[in-house]
Amino acid sequence: MKQLLALLFFIPVLSFSQDSLEQELDSISTTEEAKTFAKTHKKANKSKLYTFNKEKHKTRLADDLFKLSKGAKKVVKSEDKTTYYKIIDKENVLHYRASYIYFDGNKMSLEDINKKRAKIMAQYKQGYRFDALAKLHSMDISANRGGDLGWFPEGKMHPEFEEAIKNHNTNDIFTLDIEEGKWYYIVLKTYDAKPIEEITVLKYTEATD
Known part of the structure; x- marks a missing residue:
């Protein structure tokens, strides 16, 4: 009998807790409020903010979330x-x-970099694939994916890099020097700029056992 009473007491408490949580979630309307909620509940439960990008995230969950309204x-x-x-x-x-081929000015002289860039750009204009040239010559991890940066929003890359891409047309190939870091590039602008839908999602996980 005592066990039954305890169970009957526990069920409404659990229901009240879930209702309270949903009300709290429903009251959140800004990113700052979501960050505060995530920080408050970080230890007891898994709560975090995520950004979903319609071009990058192709899962069933992402599809379902993009169908929802704000x-x-x-x-x-x-x-x-x-x-x-x-x-x-x-x-x-x-x-x-855009795609790029990177040269590290800390490991090569600028003279050698310029000679190599001139040769690579000539090969590209002769019909060599840019991704193949990037895999062969680029001096950072982007070589593994043929130099492709994927889609990126404004503010993610170095300002000089972004400005150069904005100022060129699609299919333009050009050199770019960022002297402060001794970073030297061959850049190929591969697509026109385009708007991509993004959603900011607050995820909260609650144990039910």
């Missing part, structure tokens, strides 16, 4: 946990795309 939420339940996804913000963000 302020809406998705609830996913399993045997041992409940996960809430709250759409905090939704906007179209202008993105750029």
Whole structure:
């Protein structure tokens, strides 16, 4: 009998706790409020802000979240946990795309870099694929993906790099020197700038066992 009473008492308490949580999530309307919520609940439960990009994130979950309006939420339940996804913000963000070949001025002289860049650019104009040239010559990790940066928003790259891309047309190939870091590039602008939908999502996971 005591066990039954305890169980009956526990069920409404649990229900009240879930209702209280959902009300708190529903009240969040800004990124700052979401950050505060995530920070407050970081230790007890897994809570974090994520940015989903429609070009990069192609999962079923991402598809479901992009269908929601700002302020809406998705609830996913399993045997041992409940996960809430709250759409905090939704906007179209202008993105750029380019590929590059990087030369490290700390490891090569500028004279040698310029000779190599001239040779590579001549090869490209003769019909060599840029990604193949990047894999062969680029001196950073981008070589593994043929120099492709993927889509990136304004403010993510070095200002001089971004400005150079903005000032060139698609399919332009050009050199870029960022003297302060001794970074030297061959850059190929591969796409026109375009707006890409992004959503800011607050994720909160609560154990249910």
